[in-house]
Amino acid sequence: MRTSTTLVVAGTLLLIAACTRTVVMPQAPRPEPRYRGSRPPPRTPPEPTPPAAPQERPDDRPSPPPPNPPTTPPAPPPRAVVRLMIPPGQLPDLGECRVWFPAMPPGLQPRPRTRPCAGIEAIAAPGKWIVYRPREDRRLVHVRILDEQRRGVVIRIRIFDINTQELVREEEPREQRPPLPPREVIPPVQPPPDSTPRERRPPPVQPPRDSTPARPPRDSTPFRPPRDSTPARPPRDTTPPAQPPPENKPPEPPPGGSPSSTMTLDIPPGHLPELGQCRLWIPGRPPGQQPRPKSRSCDGIVGVAPAGSWIIDRPRATPQLVFVRVVDERRAGVLVRIRVFDIDSKRLVREENP
Numbered sequence: 001m002r003t004s005t006t007l008v009v010a011g012t013l014l015l016i017a018a019c020t021r022t023v024v025m026p027q028a029p030r031p032e033p034r035y036r037g038s039r040p041p042p043r044t045p046p047e048p049t050p051p052a053a054p055q056e057r058p059d060d061r062p063s064p065p066p067p068n069p070p071t072t073p074p075a076p077p078p079r080a081v082v083r084l085m086i087p088p089g090q091l092p093d094l095g096e097c098r099v100w101f102p103a104m105p106p107g108l109q110p111r112p113r114t115r116p117c118a119g120i121e122a123i124a125a126p127g128k129w130i131v132y133r134p135r136e137d138r139r140l141v142h143v144r145i146l147d148e149q150r151r152g153v154v155i156r157i158r159i160f161d162i163n164t165q166e167l168v169r170e171e172e173p174r175e176q177r178p179p180l181p182p183r184e185v186i187p188p189v190q191p192p193p194d195s196t197p198r199e200r201r202p203p204p205v206q207p208p209r210d211s212t213p214a215r216p217p218r219d220s221t222p223f224r225p226p227r228d229s230t231p232a233r234p235p236r237d238t239t240p241p242a243q244p245p246p247e248n249k250p251p252e253p254p255p256g257g258s259p260s261s262t263m264t265l266d267i268p269p270g271h272l273p274e275l276g277q278c279r280l281w282i283p284g285r286p287p288g289q290q291p292r293p294k295s296r297s298c299d300g301i302v303g304v305a306p307a308g309s310w311i312i313d314r315p316r317a318t319p320q321l322v323f324v325r326v327v328d329e330r331r332a333g334v335l336v337r338i339r340v341f342d343i344d345s346k347r348l349v350r351e352e353n354p
Contacts, residue, residue, distance in 0.1 A: 082167035084141060084160040091141065091162070092133055100129040100143075112293040118304040121152045123297065130154075139163065144173070263348040265322060265341040272322065272343075273314055281310040281324075307332045320344065325354065 090106050092098040092114035099110055099120065117132060121144075124130055130144040141160045147153040154173040161168055271287050271294060273279040278298040280291050298313060302325070305311055311325035322341045328334040335354035342349055 082158070084143065084165045084167075086131065086141075088162070092131060094133050094138060095135045097130055097132045099124045100131050102127075102129060112296075115293050115296075116291065116304065119300050121146070121154065122300055124152070126151050133162075140168065263339075265324070265346040265348075267312065267322075269343075273312055275314050275319055276316040278311055278313045280305055281312050282306075283308070283310060302327075302335065303333050305333055311335075321349065 086100065087106050090100075090109065090113065095117075096114045097117040097120050098112070098114055101109060117130075120130055124146055126146055127148040128146055130146065132142040132144065134140065134142060139162050141162050143158045143160065144154045145156045145158065147155050157171040157173055159168045159171065160166065267281065268287055271279075271281075271290065273295040277295045278301050279294055279296060280301065282290060301311055305327045307327060308329045309327050311327065313323040313325065315321070315323065320343050322343050324339040324341065325335050326337040326339065328336045338352040338354055340349045340352065341347065
């Protein structure tokens with residue numbers, strides 16, 4: 001009974017499947033109509049459709065290239081620090097200079113510690129330093145380096161900070177010429193006031209000669225020479241001047257025991273230079289305010305002497321005498337007179353022309 005029921009259900013399902021099956025037949029192309037007496041229209045090919053752009057996913061987009069990292073310049077090599085190996089107590093005063101030996105300890109450096117800068121390059125040895133402190137900026141120290149072979153020629157100028165002792169900058173010196181040795185300027189010899197040529201002098205007016213002197217009348221005034229007449233000048237002394245005594249002998253005092261002049265040398269003995277050396281002296285200034293150094297070489301001192309100053313000289317040949325060279329009041333470095341004083345009595349012995 002069950003078997004027949006199963007067969008009936010299977011047959012029913014097969015029948016339903018056979019009835020519901022559809023067959024799809026391909027459709028044949030329709031024939032194109034033809035027209036008599038005319039050509040068929042040209043066939044237009046279908047326009048090609050552009051391919052659809054593929055949609056990009058946010059995950060498929062290429063990532064932009066990373067920006068270039070900032071390039072940092074290479075660090076410069078460390079610069080060697082140049083220091084001024086001069087103790088502060090060995091530096092010169094403001095506005096003055098000194099000579100420094102680079103390879104010598106501070107205690108053995110030459111003196112003076114401070115002096116005027118005028119003419120210092122001419123006396124400094126080759127290869128040495130000239131230390132200068134300007135008044136405009138007290139924090140700086142200028143060091144002028146001299147050439148190793150040429151005397152007085154500056155090849156480099158280094159500027160240091162006085163607090164840190166480090167180099168601030170370097171400068172090139174201006175074009176220089178080797179300094180010439182200073183020489184004394186001798187002023188021209190001016191003639192005395194009575195040495196005018198004879199042809200320019202007015203002839204003297206002489207009264208008329210008469211054997212018998214004329215007696216003026218009682219009511220007349222006495223005779224007077226005219227105002228425009230000049231008296232005759234006495235004849236000039238043609239005797240040669242006395243020669244000064246040699247330096248190796250003390251001068252002979254004039255007859256009477258002392259010179260006729262009462263001029264004395266108002267310079268304390270402690271402020272006189274050493275034997276064989278010189279110094280500058282400003283007349284009218286106290287001894288404590290006189291320019292330094294107290295004693296220096298006589299070479300080139302005339303070229304740096306200011307107008308109106310004195311040059312005190314003590315030669316070794318005559319230690320008992322002091323020579324005072326007087327500089328012109330208006331022209332610096334021009335000698336106008338030489339006065340010789342006795343060092344013990346401080347009295348004027350004689351005067352000489354430079």
